[in-house]
Amino acid sequence: MLKVFICGGSGYTGGELLRILSNHTGVKVIGATSEKSAGKSPAELFPNLKKYSNLIYEPLKPGKILNKAELFFMSLPHGKSQEAVDFFFKHGKKVIDLSADYRLRDVKIYEEWYKVPHNYQSTLKKAVYGLPELYRKKIARASLTANPGCYPTGAILGLYPAIKNKFIDYSSIIIDSKSGVSGAGRNPDIRFAYCEINEGFKAYAITTHRHTPEIEQELSLSAGIDIKVNFTPHLAPFDRGILTTIYAPLTRQMGTTEIIDLYKDIYTKEPFVIVHDEGKLPDVKSVRGTNLCEIATVVNKRTNTLVVVTAIDNLVKGASGQAVHNMNIMMGFDEKTALDTLAIFP
Numbered sequence: 001m002l003k004v005f006i007c008g009g010s011g012y013t014g015g016e017l018l019r020i021l022s023n024h025t026g027v028k029v030i031g032a033t034s035e036k037s038a039g040k041s042p043a044e045l046f047p048n049l050k051k052y053s054n055l056i057y058e059p060l061k062p063g064k065i066l067n068k069a070e071l072f073f074m075s076l077p078h079g080k081s082q083e084a085v086d087f088f089f090k091h092g093k094k095v096i097d098l099s100a101d102y103r104l105r106d107v108k109i110y111e112e113w114y115k116v117p118h119n120y121q122s123t124l125k126k127a128v129y130g131l132p133e134l135y136r137k138k139i140a141r142a143s144l145t146a147n148p149g150c151y152p153t154g155a156i157l158g159l160y161p162a163i164k165n166k167f168i169d170y171s172s173i174i175i176d177s178k179s180g181v182s183g184a185g186r187n188p189d190i191r192f193a194y195c196e197i198n199e200g201f202k203a204y205a206i207t208t209h210r211h212t213p214e215i216e217q218e219l220s221l222s223a224g225i226d227i228k229v230n231f232t233p234h235l236a237p238f239d240r241g242i243l244t245t246i247y248a249p250l251t252r253q254m255g256t257t258e259i260i261d262l263y264k265d266i267y268t269k270e271p272f273v274i275v276h277d278e279g280k281l282p283d284v285k286s287v288r289g290t291n292l293c294e295i296a297t298v299v300n301k302r303t304n305t306l307v308v309v310t311a312i313d314n315l316v317k318g319a320s321g322q323a324v325h326n327m328n329i330m331m332g333f334d335e336k337t338a339l340d341t342l343a344i345f346p
Helices: 013-023 062-068 079-092 107-114 132-141 152-164 212-223 255-267 318-332
Strands: 001-007 026-032 071-074 094-097 144-146 174-179 229-236 242-249 273-275 293-300 305-312
Touching: 001 107, 001 152, 013 107, 013 318, 026 062, 062 079, 062 132, 062 229, 071 079, 071 273, 071 293, 071 318, 079 094, 094 318, 107 152, 152 174, 152 212, 152 229, 152 305, 152 318, 174 318, 212 318, 255 293, 305 318
Parallel strands: 001 026, 001 071, 071 094, 094 144, 174 229, 273 293
Antiparallel strands: 174 242, 242 305, 293 305
């Protein structure tokens, strides 16, 4: 039985980790940290987690919890994960970091976008980007996996087959995403109160969202050339999910059916990617609570443009579910363990 510890277990992603791992036959959650909720149990914060009534949140003290587990999930804010990740990694533990601290390969880009210094560059070089559909073999050998961001997950999976098959113009990619409110985290903020969000729909962080360089990094690596994208996120009045619509000019005449076949060929063995047949489109409601990414492709013949639509649950495939998927690969479990039976919420 693999012993795991969740650092930052009282937020939405921490709660989702606990929910998913409660059904994992090969894992035991030894403990979880929370600064604000220390002394409480997860069941007090998340009524659906009654299984963890006897588990008590404790403050994060890396030296104290080091020998309690073999693998550590780091669900801490950006900038706060750096030191703890480095500590556990250098002491021989497996680490999966859900923050952005080890995703970007270029330190200067990280510091430019996140406005904090990166003090552990030698450890950063050892991190593997944790998108299983692209890096499964590297993840299997990794001791430190950097879990992807939610927006990048939907965007990269939506574009990867087109880039791999080289049939789009890389210079004119537009990514338009809509996220549920849980993407902002569980901390109280008047901007995300019910009366502020309900009946509203708005764009934010235009040209400045921190997931932009992550998307560009991975698309550039897949293409073998530097790619820049126009990425605009939106906040929508639903709890969870991300719907992403991508536009890219085609470099040759192609039909929708041909492109669907190419996408299905790329993802045919992927357990958590569904490529829809022509005429069916993704919906955030249909992936709610699951580790699935739904993808649809349509060709606008009038403009010779590829339109790709993806849907994920930002807290599962966009965070905690993908982290468990990475753990399964790293530790030699069946990849679908605890993930293929996740119920779609009503």
